[in-house]
Amino acid sequence: THTHTHTHTHTHTHTHTHTAMMWITYAPISDLVAEFYGVPQSVVNLFSVSWSILYLPGSALHTYVMAKRGVRQVVLLGIAGTALGGVLRTLGSLLVDAGTIGTLPGYLMTLLGQALAGLVQPIFVNGSAMIAAIWFGVEERDLATAASSFCSPLGSALGQFIPPMLVSENDDGDVEGMTLLHAVQAGIALVGFVAVLVAFAEAPPTPPSRSTELRHREDRGTMAATDVLRTAWGMLRDQQFQILLWSFGVGLCMFNSLMTLINEYTAVEGYSDNDAGIFGGIFLMMGLVGVIAAGVVMDATHAYRAIFKTAFVLAIGSLLFLIVALRPGQFAWSAVAFGAMGCVMLSLLPIALETAVECTYPASEEISAGMLFSIGNIFTVGCVYFMETLIKLHDDYDSTVFTPVNLALLAFAGVAVLPALFYSGPNR
Template identity: 30%
Template sequence: MATPTHAVAEGLGGTIELRTNTSSNARLNYEYTDGNTYVDDKIEAYDRHTMTRNGGAGKDDSPFHGKDGLQRLSSHADDEFAPRSDGSDSVASTERIENIDEAGAGEGDEAGEMVYRVYKRRWFGLVQLTLLNLVVSWDWLTFSPVSQYAAEYYGHSESDINWFSTAFLFAFVVASPLTIYMLHWGPKQSIVTAAVFMILGNVVRVAGSHSRTGGIYGVVMFGQILIGLAQPFVLSAPTRYSDLWFTNHGRVAATALASLANPFGAALGQLIVPFLATKAAEVSNAVIYVTIISIVVSLPAFFIPAAPPTPPEPSGSTPKESLRESLHLLKSVELWLILIPFAVYVGFFNSISSLLNQILVPYGFSTDNAGIAGAVLIVVGLVAGAISSPILDRTKAFILAIKVATPIIGLSYLVFVFIPPTRTLAGPFVVLAVLGAASFSLVPVALEYLCELSYPMSPEVTSTIAWGGGQLLGGIFILVSDALKAGPKADPPANLSRALIFTAVIALAAVPLPLSLGLFGRKDKLALRRLRSDDATHSHGDGGQSPV
């Protein structure tokens, strides 16, 4: 049975409708919606299925074959396509091409032009990447929300338990070079590698938490490091995945979904773990529950598609700079004006998430209160990110979003210095909600804008550097905060007031960096290079796009 193809193109006050079949008896029907017939338009047919064939030899016998090999309506206009008197192009570009047939995907049309498509299977890989980012973050915060119970169970101090989080973050930095290399060749290898590390790390943690002598700190630490090695392979992958599978109308949202799943996993850890481990003896049970979830989520990673048969847009098929050549592009001042504050704020988010229990409990808050506060930080942030990402996908107002979010983040850290001593629940909830909304709105925008500024550098380079810097600083900030912890004779004992002051000072110092983007005669350096490449290609009629 022949498969229909339907194309609609706007031109000269009317709409031409093309209806063809892929059979050898293809028919062409065209009619203007205003009742007139203007066959002076030449319509490029991008899909190879709109071309009829003669005896299977590939010869085009349709009545609208142009000299340049493109499919066109017959016309009284000269075949050299001279400009019209009104200054417009004589070729009407296709506004909409719908093709419900996936057969033959991966090829261009007979004229040798690439057909750009997006595929439904992209959602399978995106959901899997999202779930892995969620679970790896939950693994990270398995012990921090119940640090006092974990310290008792493993026979170590709370400072030693903090090293579970710190080592996890430092492991990210160690694996970053390999992450960049693997993502350069595609996201699937990276995602599968993360799944393997997560499964192994969780199994090792279970072994260290269920020995005959109780918990074995060193074994659990080794498992935590293995999971930490998994994180960069999925946390740095969203920009690479969205570049490979999505158009510029969906990349920010796709990157946001997969990236923001990581802090959402932290929220689940903050909220759920205190209910799983209400005393020291239950810490091992919490580890088992998290391990089961991690293994179940990791297994489908081996079955995701590696790459689409055809790219979604021209930028997806553009050869990326080699890793060596990418180092030259990193000299851009604008890149670092975003990379530095991004790393600082991600670092403080990691630090606050790991230490929130120790920040609030000395002032009379319960472990459950601290867990709920951490969940508020992240859940409100996720809602803000879900609202802002589609809007920014359409408007491309990346600079405005960055310049609005960064001052709010800096001021939120300043206000938070004065919140724990109030000993009221509303204070932490409100400030952390504002901090989460600004932080989560910034993350996908900054990551995508870094890709735009660095194009044609492969997206994983800036993504891995940005996240790696955040993990490195997060580990350092945890160590510094632990060193600034008050002594047992302070009021209250073991408070982190000085650590919060340190956080506020550094956070405010980073605010002017993104605010200076475009100043000092450098506004031309802020161009959206990848978007400009896609628009330029489409404006010249070099390809069509069809969802499959």
């Protein structure tokens, strides 16, 4: 049983990590991507924003296929879509490199591939708590959820570090390495597809508990769309789940927007593409530390309410630290501030997921997770372009750290933290 569990966990970790890496790939090199495809930088942000736009329909697809076909088939669909998206992105950059039909067709092909990968992203993100419940016992569930949540920041960190290493501008002013970057990521996705095809099982040979076996056997093949909608509507009527939904949704919106705009956000303070990649990587790598710490503390105490509230209070403190530290010529302090903020903000991933499971039990884990991530991604769509507009006003407010974009971030943090302090949902 342990061998099957470990093989399954490694396979899911690989696919989930790679998906996160594809999402954030263009953020640290957005100026070079704009130059390569001959489009404005705001259009480049659509590569990331498209994932937020497609999150809700992707969640619906995940829930439907999961109910009708089960875990193995839904994960296979996810990695197949990711691999095909990676191939289309590679073809798009090859069209630009060929230089025979202009850059627009290449951009559109790349956007199509990115959107396809974004459509299947919820299969990996929403399934974290569900996978933990199917494959692990109650005593291991919190750590398993944290381990799965670990994949998103790890993949995003790689997506921040690697692109500036492969993509650069040569002496003639031409952007090089875009096709190599796409080809590497497509190759990793294809390896993941083969791994899922060969090694990913529907369920462990021995279920972790009888109740888990019965519940998931009942869910599969019987959960119609009306059942999902009825369950979701019941959650939305729960005042405590509304608090979770709002606070986590705003927090996720801040994270997505900051990671998407990290190049532009740091460039106005005089930092380069490489610096932006380092800041983003540090944010996410320290986020891994936060995720692990959250998993250990939850596993030891099961004090979900207290942990949830504490993490949100620490998050607003870390944001203030970042705002004060991110100034020209303060690379070291800026890096420390990004790390502190990442450690706190990303710890909220497993905390919120497990708190939602406790709050909505016995509802299916992927429904609560899907709703949490969907609302955050819906908020992200408008927030990215709103923050981008505020960043462009930086020069008019250069004498203060409280620039329009930083004031907006503080406002977002405030409206997320305040309701979280009143959360009093059950621990079952």
